[in-house]
Amino acid sequence: MSSVDFTIDAASRLGIPSTISASAADRIGEILDQISEQIQGVIFSAWPVDTGRSLRAWQVFVEGLVLFVRNPVEYVSWVNKGTSAELIEMRLEEFWRNVSQEIQSIVSSDLAAQQRSAAQAAAQAGTLLGDVARAQATQVLIRAGFEAAGVTSPTVFEELRGAFSISRITQRERTRRRGR
DSSP: SSEEEOOOHHHHHHHOOTTHHHHHHHHHHHHHHHHHHHHHHHHHHSOOSSSHHHHOOOOEEETTEEEEEOOOOOOOOOOOOGGGHHHHHHHHHHHHHHHEEEEEEHHHHHHHHHHHHHEEEEEEEOHHHHHHHHHHHHHHHHHHHHHHHHHHSSSSSHHHHHHHHHHHHHHHHHHHTTOO
């Protein structure tokens, strides 16, 4: 061993889909930032220093849903016969276990909210077949209501619809032109 890389990819470890919302990804990023601060504290308090080169080389940062914890120095895995690097890895995994359930909860609630939103949008949009069926059912109920009330002749609305049909408008237009 030489350099070390203890990077944690939250999406691959927990199976987080790429469809999570930006707000959920931001919340997960904040949790990973907290872990990065904690592990930096461990590194600076527990890492043995002779020249300081290996301590200064630690790279701890968050990018998206990935927490990078690595040190490219060629001898870093041998510091204190490897026990110092193992301590960093062990503490990082402990911090991860402490928050992984919270991250899963964020993902679950976000996906559930997306499903509810999609179901509401689908219900509001309706389908052409469903809209036609509802319109026909409404028309049947209205006619049944008129017949029950004893109205059998065309209603005012039906007369207006007939008055504004294309053939009636064309007929009126011809009559108007002849009168000139």
